[in-house]
Amino acid sequence: MLALNFINNAGEMTPKELSALLEITTGSMTAMVDRLEAAALVTRNPQPTDRRSLLLTLASAGRHATQWAQDVFENAIASVCQQESNREAAADAAFLATIAEALNQAARLQKAA
Structure with a gap:
């Protein structure tokens, strides 16, 4: 995914x-x-x-994969932010752990599909 994201951001490389x-x-x-x-x-x-x-560019499936990952990431953050809207700075570690779990859960669901 990291490679796909680098290529996506650059357009080609x-x-x-x-x-x-x-x-x-x-x-x-x-x-x-x-x-x-x-x-x-x-x-x-x-x-x-x-x-x-050579130049590497994303194929259609690569663009779809990077968009899917971005959507999942943004949804996970939005979901956690809604749950944690009144959090304090001291809770940042727990906040990030919750995001990681939401991302892992989304990945497991995608893998199962």
């Missing part, structure tokens, strides 16, 4: 740029891009200014 952001080796990057492409989440396109390089 080279595998080298993405590997630097993710702090992974080029070998790991190649394997990740292979998996993302096989899952139809990203596409590899020729780099117009450097024929030795």
Whole structure:
């Protein structure tokens, strides 16, 4: 998801740029891009200014996945904020733990679907 979010925010980027952001080796990057492409989440396109390089862009399924994750995250935060509208600064740790649990629950529900 982090890789998809980086690509989504940039619009397109080279595998080298993405590997630097993710702090992974080029070998790991190649394997990740292979998996993302096989899952139809990203596409590899020729780099117009450097024929030795590629540009990664999100495929339709990749855009859908990043939008879904953003929606789930925002809904989880909104739900917790409504429950915790009168919280104090000292309760921040509990607040964030509740958000994490809401996100984990949403992920479990999606996985079960």
